Amino acid sequence: MKFGVVVFPGSNCDHDAWYAVRENLGEEAEFIWHDSRRLGAVDAVILPGGFAYGDYLRCGAIAKFSPVMEAVKRFAADGGLVLGICNGFQILVEAGLLPGALVRNAGLKFVCREVLLRTETAESPFTGAAAAGQVLRIPVAHGEGCYVADERTLDELEAEGRVVFRYIDNPNGSVRDIAGVLNAARNVIGMMPHPERASDPLMGSTDGLLIFRSMVSALAHA
Amino acid sequence: MTALSPKLIATHQLTEAEYNKIVHILGREPSYTELGIFSVMWSEHCSYKSSRLHLKKLPTRGPYVVQGPGENAGVVDIGAGYVAAFKIESHNHPSFIEPFQGAATGVGGILRDIFTMGARPIAVMDALRFGPLEDTVNSARNRRILEGVVSGIAHYGNCFGVPTVGGECVFEACYDGNPLVNVFALGVAKRNEIFYAKAAGVGNPVVYVGAKTGRDGIHGASMASAEFTEESKQKRPNVQVGDPFLEKLLLEACLEAMQTGAIVGIQDMGAAGLTCSTCEMGSRGGTGIEIELDRVPQRETGMTAYEIMLSESQERMLLVAEKGREEEVFRVFRKWGLDAVTVGQVTDDGLLRVRHHGEIVAEIPNQPLADSAPLYDRPHSQPLRTAPMQAPAVSSRNLTRDLETLLASGDICSKRWIWQQYDYQVRTNTLAGPAAADAAILRIKENGAALAMTLDGNARYCFLAPRDATKLIVAECCRNLAVVGAEPIGATNNLNFGNPERPEIMAQLVESIEGMAEACRFFDVPITGGNVSLYNETLGEGIWPTPVVGVVGLLQTETPLGLHFRHAGRSVMLVGGVGDCDIVRFGGTQYAKAVLHDLWGLPPALDLDYEKRVQTAVREMVHAGLAESAHDLSDGGLAVALAECSFGRQSVGAEIDLSSGLSPELLLFHEGPSRVLISTAEPERVEPIAARHGVEALRIGVTSEGRIAVRNRGAELIDASVEGLRKIFEGALENKLRV
Helix, strand or coil: CEEEEEECCCECCHHHHHHHHHHHHCCEEEEEECCCCCCCCCCEEEECCECCCCCCCCCCCCHHHCHHHHHHHHHHHCCCEEEEECHHHHHHHHCCCCCCEEECCCCCCCEEEEEEEEECCCCCCCCCCCCCCCEEEEEEEECCCEEECCHHHHHHHHHCCCEEEEECCCCCCCHHHEEEEECCCCCEEEECCCHHHHCEHHHCECCCHHHHHHHHHHHHCC | CCCCCHHHHHHCCCCHHHHHHHHHHHCCCCCHHHHHHHHHHCCHHHHCCCCHHHHCCCCCCCCCEEECECECCEEEEEECCEEEEEEEEECHHHHHHCHHHHHHHHHHHHHHHHHCCCCEEEEEEEEEEECCCCCCCCHHHHHHHHHHHHHHHHHHHHHHCCCEEEEEEEECHHHCCCCEEEEEEEEEEEHHHCCCCCCCCCCCEEEEEECCECCCCCCHHHHCCCCECHHHHHHHHHCCCCCHHHHHHHHHHHHHHHHCCCEEEEEECCCCHHHHHHHHHHHHHCCEEEEEHHHCCECCCCCCHHHHHHCCCCCEEEEEECCCCHHHHHHHHHHCCCCEEEEEEEECCCEEEEEECCEEEEEEEHHHHHHCCCCCCCCCCCCCCCCCCCCCCCCCCCHHHHHHHHHCCCCCCCCHHHHCCCCCCCCCCEEECCCCCCCEEEECCCCCEEEEEEEECCHHHHHHCHHHHHHHHHHHHHHHHHHCCCEEEEEEEEEECCCCCCHHHHHHHHHHHHHHHHHHHHHCCCEEEEEEECCCEECCEECCCEEEEEEEEEEECCCCCCCCCCCCCCEEEEECCCCCCCHHHHCCCHHHHHHCCCCCCCCCCCCHHHHHHHHHHHHHHHHCCCEEEEEECCCCHHHHHHHHHHCCCCCEEEEEEECCCCCHHHHHHCCCCCCEEEEECCHHHHHHHHHHCCCCEEEEEEEEECEEEEEECCEEEEEEEHHHHHHHHHHHHHHHHHC
16 A cells, blocks of 8 residues: 655655654555656555645645645545645645635644544544544644634534544634544545654554554555 | 944944954955954854853763764764754844744754754754743733744744754743743754865855845844843844745755765854855865855845845855756755855865955955954953842741742743644654653654753852852753663753853853863763853843753653653652752742742752762663653752642642651752652662662652642641642643733
């Protein structure tokens, strides 16, 4: 199984995702440079955390225009698995692959800490290895991770079981405690918490590995 | 050429004697541009002219040292072909004028110092000092400075992608008009791929990379070398503006360009910008450098040679490439979307020659410019000290209340509000981040080792007795490392002092350096680099002497030993014993500060030899896996340490029974060194280790669910619930800021 990790010039969790996939998960990983129009032969794509192009404008607002995002959109349209973490989530939302928006944290400050997440659905290629309701311990680190959407969209997301994770201790004011969402086809996920930071026993939690493992098993059965 | 007036020379902070030396070096009067160049290179900030004589007393060699002071950062060997490059640097003056950008560019500057050596930065720590947040005339300003500094550090470090893993933050009235922002950074490189800031190879191109040059930060280095006056509040344009995204690009591009093998030498443009990087690289390489300012990428129009040479615009580097291989370097910088321009070349005449609009605007020999700044043996007398030696009567009405007061005090309370704004985990190496253990611990993925690091300073002690206090600081750093099982291998220092032209201030500096030298020798931790920040005075009020020491240690990569109690029913042991203290040596404690609002006497007594034995014993206990938690006793003494140990996820407290002849106040709150609190399931295996090293290891109690109780000879001293104390400890800083 090969994971492609997209590298924007300001990505800074790209290597962490790469490392988690290779060293903790034991699968292959390779980097995909942001101005490349092709993803190459990868089975899944990770949009990692960081500050894609500095994000002095709205987070992800410039990244959505990058050449690699055209390829990511095609990959997603063909049913490929796309995992957006933190800045990757912000980019997916800006690019229109996921609904809603991520705005400044309610506390107006960057927040880095471990949070507890409730897995709201196991019916996704990203949570198949988890049990519905399972609580995961995974860190967040962001300044603009407050998820917002209009009521109708939120109702729709909930009705369709597309809210994947909810914060048990909401760190950023996200509406309805939403920490991660799926697209309608359920092959694209965006989440603010960092599973790659909870993949190594040395880092204090390996709950993040569940997400990567779910992807591997979903791909194996595809 | 217009003659330079004495007034103009004085505004450049050059004395008459210094000016005459310039004339002697040049064999003529300097031009205006040359005057500017000399003034920044010979500023206190760049030349260390007041401190250099004394800095020579510090030990700089050791078995692990690859590069000592004199380069952009010190380098130590961390095994298996890898090295760590690290240094601490201050950005005090800019952070007072513009807290957010001042602190942000402080982070940017030290990060460049690290990656210019070819090392990828993997950790940052900060030592911060502010005026008190409580109700004083300046508290609103102090809060604004604190909030600005913290968000500036967060903004820069988080975006760049380096974890801020630790540090310290202290409040004293002496920092009211002069906050301190000292930033430590550490990076990792292959031992055979270290880059040096030397210009070699006559004819090799000199290449400018990174941000364009603007008018920001002109004379920043000189500003940092003067006291603050009403006027300097007008100096805001002297503070630079940081762009962490650009710095991140610069980092990646530089590290990638270094891999081409086409880079001969490289230096960042920090203080004194283009001036410093050109003449220092030339001086180190024994070469000349010729540059053409018209080629320098500029952000503004109509900049003069003086402005271009003195600009401190951020995120710029200067490198010397191998002639004929420039394109390999340019290709990398183009990939990262950065400017890279050949602005000159290396020459054989030893001169810094600067051309602008076809004319030579400066022509100065590199070596004397970079290295022959005047060296001052400034007179030093007795260190300034206004505190009495005699102690007041100390008698507590309620010791539990006193503990609560201490836990709510600015220096001791939880700094979570600060460090939660920092991304302390990015790069997934952080085994122990802020407040998890006595030192921050990072694994090194490249070679399988782990590094522990800690910062410490204590100006209260230093004001009472700078020499002894600085020894205590070094001892505490080494103890912090021992507690997590690490062996210290190198150190860096940031010396923050007042005006060295005052003999009683100079004496503080000299005694502090001598104390540091003695302790560093004793503990075998060479100083591999650092920074001196003098003239920390505002309107005639100097700061207390504030040396900050950072020590780096090596250990095994494994789940780190934290400071929190983990299970009830374990033995609590005080390795090193209860210690001794008299009322005179109680005057610099946090108890004296927060409870009695007083300062007197002397810092705690330190027996270096005993301290070392305690450290060795504790390290051995940790390596043997006997300790479930370990925490050294420092600010607030035994009682505060016990409380801190209890604030883990499980809220495990302790029942303590002591048998000591000390008064309850001293027993609970004295800050004598050489003491470590551990919890263990196997006290009988701990004792022989302590005995073998000739140190006490007292069983003082048992961990228990939810309460902290301390008795001495049957008398109850403290009884409190862990949750109650935790609430006070964790909420205090936010309460102070919410006013």
